[in-house]
Amino acid sequence: xxxxHTTFLAIAALVAPVWASAQSQIVTTPNTELIVNATPxxxxxxxxxxxKLCPADEQTVISAGxxxxxxxxxxxxxxxxxxxGLEATSDVAVAxxxxxxxxxxxxxxxGASKESSSNYTVTRxxxxxxxxxxxxxxxxxxxxxxxxxxxxxxxxxxxxxxxELTQFASAYMPIRRGEVWYTSFTGSWGNEANMVExxxxxxxxxxxxxxxxxxxHTAHSEVMFSLDGKPQELTGRVIGAALxxxxxxxxxxxxxxxEYHKFFIGMNEDYSHxxxxxxxxxxxxxxxxxxxxxxxxxVSRNFHSWGREYKIAHGKQLRKVLLNSxxxxxxxxxxxxxxxxxxxxxxxxxxxFVMDDGWFGDKxxxxxxxxxxxxxxxxKNKLPNGIEGLLADAKKHGIKFGIWFEPEMANTxxxxxxxxxxxxxxxxxxxxxxxxxxxxxxxxxxxPKVQDFIFKLIDDFLTKYPETDYIKWDANMSIMNYxxxxxxxxxxxHLYIEYHRGFTKVMERIRAKYPDxxxxxxxxxxxxxxxxxxxxxxxxxxxDDTDALQRVYMQWGTSMFFPAVAMASHISASPNHNTHRVxxxxxxxxxxxxxxxxxxxxxxxxxxxxxxxxRKAIAQYKEIRPIVQQGDIYRLLSPYDKKGAASLMYVTxxxxxxxxxxxKTETFMNQHLPRVLMAGLDPDxxxxxxxxxxxxxxxxxxxxxxxxxxxxxxxxxxxxxTHNVDWQLQSSWSSRVLLLQ
Ligand code: GLA
Numbered sequence: 001x002x003x004x005h006t007t008f009l010a011i012a013a014l015v016a017p018v019w020a021s022a023q024s025q026i027v028t029t030p031n032t033e034l035i036v037n038a039t040p041x042x043x044x045x046x047x048x049x050x051x052k053l054c055p056a057d058e059q060t061v062i063s064a065g066x067x068x069x070x071x072x073x074x075x076x077x078x079x080x081x082x083x084x085g086l087e088a089t090s091d092v093a094v095a096x097x098x099x100x101x102x103x104x105x106x107x108x109x110x111g112a113s114k115e116s117s118s119n120y121t122v123t124r125x126x127x128x129x130x131x132x133x134x135x136x137x138x139x140x141x142x143x144x145x146x147x148x149x150x151x152x153x154x155x156x157x158x159x160x161x162x163x164e165l166t167q168f169a170s171a172y173m174p175i176r177r178g179e180v181w182y183t184s185f186t187g188s189w190g191n192e193a194n195m196v197e198x199x200x201x202x203x204x205x206x207x208x209x210x211x212x213x214x215x216x217h218t219a220h221s222e223v224m225f226s227l228d229g230k231p232q233e234l235t236g237r238v239i240g241a242a243l244x245x246x247x248x249x250x251x252x253x254x255x256x257x258x259e260y261h262k263f264f265i266g267m268n269e270d271y272s273h274x275x276x277x278x279x280x281x282x283x284x285x286x287x288x289x290x291x292x293x294x295x296x297x298x299v300s301r302n303f304h305s306w307g308r309e310y311k312i313a314h315g316k317q318l319r320k321v322l323l324n325s326x327x328x329x330x331x332x333x334x335x336x337x338x339x340x341x342x343x344x345x346x347x348x349x350x351x352x353f354v355m356d357d358g359w360f361g362d363k364x365x366x367x368x369x370x371x372x373x374x375x376x377x378x379x380k381n382k383l384p385n386g387i388e389g390l391l392a393d394a395k396k397h398g399i400k401f402g403i404w405f406e407p408e409m410a411n412t413x414x415x416x417x418x419x420x421x422x423x424x425x426x427x428x429x430x431x432x433x434x435x436x437x438x439x440x441x442x443x444x445x446x447x448p449k450v451q452d453f454i455f456k457l458i459d460d461f462l463t464k465y466p467e468t469d470y471i472k473w474d475a476n477m478s479i480m481n482y483x484x485x486x487x488x489x490x491x492x493x494h495l496y497i498e499y500h501r502g503f504t505k506v507m508e509r510i511r512a513k514y515p516d517x518x519x520x521x522x523x524x525x526x527x528x529x530x531x532x533x534x535x536x537x538x539x540x541x542x543x544d545d546t547d548a549l550q551r552v553y554m555q556w557g558t559s560m561f562f563p564a565v566a567m568a569s570h571i572s573a574s575p576n577h578n579t580h581r582v583x584x585x586x587x588x589x590x591x592x593x594x595x596x597x598x599x600x601x602x603x604x605x606x607x608x609x610x611x612x613x614x615r616k617a618i619a620q621y622k623e624i625r626p627i628v629q630q631g632d633i634y635r636l637l638s639p640y641d642k643k644g645a646a647s648l649m650y651v652t653x654x655x656x657x658x659x660x661x662x663x664k665t666e667t668f669m670n671q672h673l674p675r676v677l678m679a680g681l682d683p684d685x686x687x688x689x690x691x692x693x694x695x696x697x698x699x700x701x702x703x704x705x706x707x708x709x710x711x712x713x714x715x716x717x718x719x720x721x722t723h724n725v726d727w728q729l730q731s732s733w734s735s736r737v738l739l740l741q
Contacts, residue, residue, distance in 0.1 A: 169266035193557030212479025214527030344603030374416025402470025427483030445502030569595030681709030
């Protein structure tokens with residue numbers, strides 16, 4: 001939030017604000033626009049959001065929109081940022097208790113301004129209460145080169161004493177009823193980003209999170225609304241919304257007796273009432289909205305381009321192929337073992353080795369998950385040559401080195417906890433509630449001393465070992481016992497918010513000093529897949545579950561809002577350590593290659609043939625890496641539709657190259673699968689087809705042949721359901737990766 005505010009000030013410094021006199025504010029991106037009526041003295045009215053209008057239609061919509069509001073809808077419904085008070089039966093975005101106890105607000109427009117930088121324009125509409133010195137700025141940031149509009153609010157007051165903010169959504173959006181379907185994501189550890197699609201029926205639909213630390217395990221703060229019935233990937237009007245926040249959130253869709261689904265999105269106010277001092281600025285996290293009439297994939301492409309360019313650390317850079325030690329050796333770290341893993345990944349063409357958990361602890365060496373978090377010193381028994389030795393090994397093998405930390409946490413069995421028991425999150429007068437390993441606790445990021453400790457930990461490490469290329473930043477515990485030993489008793493309800501402010505401050509300090517290092521957000525797997533943290537992180541670990549079949553589903557859901565460049569996807573052992581499913585190496589590789597490819601396996605347990613297969617796959621991945629990590633996604637056949645297979649493709653923006661993926665999701669005798677039609681190609685271009693990761697004895701009938709984009713999109717290629725391999729290599733797994741050039 002502080003970051004947003006700073007960004008805004010930076011723009012303001014570039015271009016002096018122009019106070020517009022026009023009553024309607026039109027916020028535009030290349031193909032979309034949002035219109036609000038900001039007539040001074042009146043409530044701010046939502047008028048329109050959707051496809052870009054021609055000037056004549058724009059004027060008609062503006063006047064007809066107003067008429068409609070007067071005729072059919074109460075002002076509150078179309079209020080662009082409804083406040084609690086004068087129509088107390090309506091749902092609202094903002095509510096407070098004034099210093100004198102009055103619970104109502106009555107916000108009217110006070111003025112509007114636009115400020116532009118080279119890539120976007122921020123429209124700021126200032127509202128004030130008719131009676132109280134209470135102010136809200138509603139801000140819209142519209143990008144010039146991608147169809148995303150970010151919106152947030154900035155709240156302050158000049159009452160004599162503090163007031164209590166009880167509701168503070170970032171945004172409200174009315175969505176016209178019809179046959180609107182809602183796409184959201186549910187899940188849990190090891191089963192993240194399950195896509196749920198349902199028609200929006202009367203009643204209230206809430207998607208929320210109250211973890212405190214991580215926010216994308218059980219649900220996601222990103223949703224889509226398909227306006228034309230059952231969601232389609234390539235057609236239909238879709239609105240997507242993503243809350244750019246790493247903490248607790250609440251998304252509400254209220255469907256009552258009006259013509260609109262009322263969508264509210266923002267931080268979760270539960271147990272987070274905020275005491276706002278006079279003149280203190282409370283900035284809500286931004287919500288990114290996108291509209292596309294090219295289906296869900298259209299909205300995804302918008303979010304991916306915006307994410308890569310503006311919201312993900314180094315989002316436009318290609319990622320290295322890595323080996324992570326976790327599933328290979330777990331806590332069993334030692335010098336020789338790390339050297340062997342580095343040698344193996346280097347020999348297969350990998351570019352980076354990441355040493356995971358288990359390398360630290362002096363008084364309490366980290367043997368398992370019951371101790372040592374917080375004691376970030378090398379365990380000299382395991383690694384006698386220290387980090388220096390590992391860096392020397394990496395150099396010897398010609399690869400980069402990365403390392404695991406879980407900086408926000410401690411175990412009660414640690415020197416850190418012994419020295420600073422007051423640094424952990426705990427309710428005053430209550431016993432500790434313990435997490436992972438029976439001893440884990442969360443450090444209180446609201447405490448500046450804790451922020452300094454975490455910054456210093458990373459700063460000292462990177463100062464001492466500047467060759468470090470990558471940090472895996474983990475977070476494996478929720479705020480289970482609510483309460484801060486740092487915050488005063490009358491501000492205990494600020495804990496969730498202050499935790500994330502503290503976290504953001506630490507990350508900003510780290511990024512200011514170390515802008516180039518790659519940082520992965522891991523949080524017990526996919527617990528931190530959100531656009532709030534990604535400005536500081538290059539990627540996230542999609543899930544601790546590396547089972548390739550389940551990954552098809554999880555990566556499908558994740559891809560709705562996040563591009564492949566940010567989705568860490570690793571080849572692991574078979575049987576899989578979590579699901580115990582036996583999956584062919586070909587299939588495991590074909591799935592991992594649709595994201596940011598890596599390995600999470602003990603290579604010394606692989607056969608020479610398997611290593612050879614991976615060596616070739618890594619070489620081929622390096623060829624297609626720009627297409628996968630920077631290309632436009634077209635999802636073709638959803639695993640959730642249970643048609644027996646799943647398929648998607650990435651296409652370069654100039655449509656000259658593409659990679660097509662097809663994975664069978666179930667196998668039966670005499671099965672009939674749909675023929676998949678491609679998408680996103682240039683109908684007039686010729687594409688030469690090359691199969692990657694081929695295991696079949698004979699090439700596919702169309703190997704090396706060229707087809708027009710029109711043919712591939714309207715007729716499609718016939719894919720064999722099984723692989724033509726020797727009897728002992730047969731399995732129920734079947735998948736294809738095709739390169740189109
Ligand atoms: C979490 C992560 C894993 C691994 C372990 C280490 O579970 O998600 O990838 O790093 O912690 O303890």
